[in-house]
Each structure stands twice: as structure tokens, then as C-alpha cells.
Amino acid sequence: MPVNSTHYLFLSxxxxxxxxxxxxxxxxxxxxxxxxxxxxxAVNLLLVAFSKIYGDADAQLFVFFIMVVAAAEVAVGLAIIxxxxxxxxxxxxxxLNRLKH
Amino acid sequence: MDIYDILFWVLSAMAVSCALGVILSRNxxxxxxxxxxxxxxxxxxxxxxxxxxLAIVNIIVYAGAIMVLFLFVIMLMNLNADVEPQKGxxxxxxxxxxxxxxxxxxxxxxxSARPIAIDKTASxxxxxxxxxxxxxxxxxxxxxxxxxLFLSAMIGAIVIGKKEEARPIxxxxxxx
Numbered sequence: 001m002p003v004n005s006t007h008y009l010f011l012s013x014x015x016x017x018x019x020x021x022x023x024x025x026x027x028x029x030x031x032x033x034x035x036x037x038x039x040x041x042a043v044n045l046l047l048v049a050f051s052k053i054y055g056d057a058d059a060q061l062f063v064f065f066i067m068v069v070a071a072a073e074v075a076v077g078l079a080i081i082x083x084x085x086x087x088x089x090x091x092x093x094x095x096l097n098r099l100k101h
Numbered sequence: 102m103d104i105y106d107i108l109f110w111v112l113s114a115m116a117v118s119c120a121l122g123v124i125l126s127r128n129x130x131x132x133x134x135x136x137x138x139x140x141x142x143x144x145x146x147x148x149x150x151x152x153x154x155l156a157i158v159n160i161i162v163y164a165g166a167i168m169v170l171f172l173f174v175i176m177l178m179n180l181n182a183d184v185e186p187q188k189g190x191x192x193x194x195x196x197x198x199x200x201x202x203x204x205x206x207x208x209x210x211x212x213s214a215r216p217i218a219i220d221k222t223a224s225x226x227x228x229x230x231x232x233x234x235x236x237x238x239x240x241x242x243x244x245x246x247x248x249x250l251f252l253s254a255m256i257g258a259i260v261i262g263k264k265e266e267a268r269p270i271x272x273x274x275x276x277x
Contacts, residue, residue, distance in 0.1 A: 022124030024196030
């Protein structure tokens with residue numbers, strides 16, 4: 001069976017679900033952050049696939065902007081994680097429980 | 102099975118297995134390495150789909166810059182498998198089940214989607230001249246706004262990452 005759009009849908013869905021599972025399973029804040037990057041990349045892959053299918057360059061520019069936003073997000077997010085590590089000497093997100101009190 | 106299909110299956114297997122390695126490996130450094138491999142597999146997909154510019158940007162920005170940043174932070178904090186916090190078995194099982202349920206629900210949704218054949222001949226929409234034309238005509242405003250976003254992210258990262266003991270007069274910028 002030749003590769004068609006459904007294959008790409010399944011592949012990105014699989015990668016996205018793996019990202020969701022990782023974000024829910026792990027307690028390390030950095031790993032959770034990496035899983036978010038994985039989910040962003042799954043979406044990027046699907047956008048590029050449909051750009052190829054419909055012969056439209058707009059989707060590839062959306063991927064470009066997603067990468068821009070992801071880079072900015074990583075800079076701020078890692079700064080927050082470093083700050084948290086400085087305060088509590090751990091990257092365990094369960095420590096952030098105490099924010100609710 | 103032509104060469105496109107074979108490459109698709111090889112790259113997909115590599116992407117999915119490395120993504121599983123990201124969430125299953127105990128050592129955070131190994132997770133970063135697996136994620137870099139996943140990004141390389143996704144870049145391979147981009148090349149396969151004639152999105153050469155995005156493939157290169159993906160390698161430079163993601164595998165190059167962002168993952169090196171992650172690696173720096175992990176090594177700065179001296180994290181390894183021993184100090185890695187673990188969730189209880191029940192919470193991990195709950196995470197896997199909820200991820201799997203999401204997978205099944207969306208799978209049921211896209212199962213009935215009409216498959217669209219992919220034109221496997223080379224096209225030039227992913228080349229940098231074509232993308233540049235669209236970027237600087239149709240999407241020039243978002244492009245300029247993203248520069249403001251980067252500026253604010255830069256300032257935000259510096260402000261958040263700064264040490265607490267701010268000197269009252271002329272603090273040295275030792276963070277840079």
C-alpha cells in the first residue's frame with residue numbers, strides 16, 4: 001500500500017500520544033518540557049505532510065513560526081526551571097504542589 | 102513499495118522508537134540524545150517531502166540549539182539516573198492509559214478519513230526562494246511580530262534567570 005495522507009496522520013498521532021504519555025508519566029520538569037517539544041514536532045510533521053499533499057507553501061511557513069515560538073518558549077521555560085532548581089534544589093514537579101497553599 | 106515508501110517506514114520506525122526512548126529512559130541525558138535522534142528522523146521526513154529548508158532549520162534550531170540548551174541545563178544541575186524523581190506505578194499507569202485513550206479516540210476519528218494520495222515527484226514549494234517570497238509578502242507582519250516575541254523572550258529569560266541579590270547601584274551583568 002503506497003504511503004498516503006492517512007499514514008502521516010497515524011504517525012503524527014502516535015508521536016503526539018507518546019508526548020502526552022511522557023508528560024503525564026514523568027516527574028522531571030526537563031523531561032516534561034522535552035515531551036512538549038516532541039508534541040510540537042508531531043504537529044509540524046503533519047503540517048508539512050499536508051503542505052506536500054496540497055502543494056501549498058503556507059503550511060511550511062506555519063511550521064517555521066511554530067519553531068520560532070518553540071525557541072522563545074524554551075528560552076523562558078529553561079530559565080524558569082533553572083530558577084526553580086536554584087530555589088528548591090530539585091526539578092521534581094511535585095514540589096510545586098505547595099503553590100496551591 | 103518504491104524507495105519513498107521504504108524510507109517512510111524506516112524513518113517512522115526510527116522516530117517512534119526514539120520517541121519511546123525519550124519517555125522511557127531513566128537518565129535525562131539519554132532522553133536528550135533520543136530526542137535529538139527523533140528530530141533527525143523528522144528532518145528525514147521533511148527531506149522526503151521536499152521541505153529541504155525546514156529540514157535544515159529543524160536540525161539547526163532544534164537538534165542544534167534547543168537540545169544543546171537542554172543538555173547544558175541538565176549538566177549544570179548534575180542530573181543523572183540516581184537523583185531522577187520517579188512517580189509511583191499507579192500514576193505512571195494512569196498516564197499511559199490516558200495517553201492511550203487519547204490515541205484511540207483520535208484514531209477512531211481519523212480511521213474514516215479519506216486517504217489522499219501523495220504526489221511523490223519532486224516539487225519546489227519547500228525551497229528557500231519560494232518560501233522566502235511567501236514569507237516576505239503574505240506573512241511579513243507575523244514575521245516582524247516574531248522579532249518582538251524573541252526580544253521579549255530574551256529579556257524575560259535574563260530577568261528570570263538573574264540572581265536574587267540585586268545590587269542597588271549598577272549591578273554587573275555577570276549572567277551574560
